[in-house]
Amino acid sequence: MKPPVLRLYGRQKTRALKPAQQELMDQLLPNISVSTSELSKKSGPILEIGFGSGEHLVHLATQSPETFFVGCEPFINGVAALLIEIDDKDLTNISIHHGDARHIFDELPDGLFSAVYLLYPDPWPKKRHFKRRFIQQESLALIHRLLVPKGKFYIASDHETYQTWIEEHLTMDVVSATFDWSNKTTKETPWDNWTRTRYEEKAYREGRTPRYYVLNKK
Numbered sequence: 001m002k003p004p005v006l007r008l009y010g011r012q013k014t015r016a017l018k019p020a021q022q023e024l025m026d027q028l029l030p031n032i033s034v035s036t037s038e039l040s041k042k043s044g045p046i047l048e049i050g051f052g053s054g055e056h057l058v059h060l061a062t063q064s065p066e067t068f069f070v071g072c073e074p075f076i077n078g079v080a081a082l083l084i085e086i087d088d089k090d091l092t093n094i095s096i097h098h099g100d101a102r103h104i105f106d107e108l109p110d111g112l113f114s115a116v117y118l119l120y121p122d123p124w125p126k127k128r129h130f131k132r133r134f135i136q137q138e139s140l141a142l143i144h145r146l147l148v149p150k151g152k153f154y155i156a157s158d159h160e161t162y163q164t165w166i167e168e169h170l171t172m173d174v175v176s177a178t179f180d181w182s183n184k185t186t187k188e189t190p191w192d193n194w195t196r197t198r199y200e201e202k203a204y205r206e207g208r209t210p211r212y213y214v215l216n217k218k
């Protein structure tokens with residue numbers, strides 16, 4: 001598959017890995033890296049795109065040991081942080097794609113995921129960078145293809161112009177023909193099984209108001 005041209009993420013590494021993290025990158029990551037053929041055999045796995053340091057993914061995987069989870073993240077320090085948690089907690093129901101989530105999409109069958117999470121995607125606030133935003137008509141069509149019938153796509157954003165962007169996309173005829181959706185702002189529980197991400201803590205501390213979207217595949 002041809003890699004997408006545009007890079008949608010910022011820094012891939014902010015600091016050197018500690019020896020224990022590097023060891024897990026070398027030893028554990030290859031064992032739990034996404035194998036699209038293995039993943040295709042799982043029943044209703046759940047995908048998180050851009051898991052950051054992985055705290056939301058660990059929360060879900062701990063709460064639902066019977067469910068299989070996939071996390072995609074190009075940021076090395078985030079992947080290393082998640083590996084530490086997976087190792088400490090002996091989690092066996094997470095696999096990781098260290099890289100751009102879009103790179104695995106083409107190889108995955110239709111109707112695979114029971115849910116997809118996109119929490120606080122990079123806002124790319126400058127107009128000339130809007131095309132780097134994850135939410136685009138094409139990515140919504142891809143997520144739609146990958147979801148089971150009635151599968152859910154959860155999105156959170158604390159950035160006002162990205163919220164407007166998301167809502168503009170969700171009201172496009174071509175998108176609203178394929179998803180029902182709702183949105184709300186609440187400091188409590190935007191949906192079942194919610195846990196605050198690190199990025200969300202920062203948003204609240206800095207006075208931004210997150211908005212949460214739940215899309216249901218029609």
Ligand SMILES: C[S@@+](CC[C@H](N)C(=O)[O-])C[C@H]1O[C@@H](n2cnc3c(N)ncnc32)[C@H](O)[C@@H]1O
Nearest residue numbers: 008009050051052075100101119120197198199
């Ligand atoms: C603002 S951070 C939010 C992290 C985390 N979801 C949270 O709420 O704390 C956005 C994350 O998305 C990741 N990201 C951006 N584009 C991505 C892509 N195409 N595939 C996978 N991850 C991506 C970035 O590396 C970054 O870690």
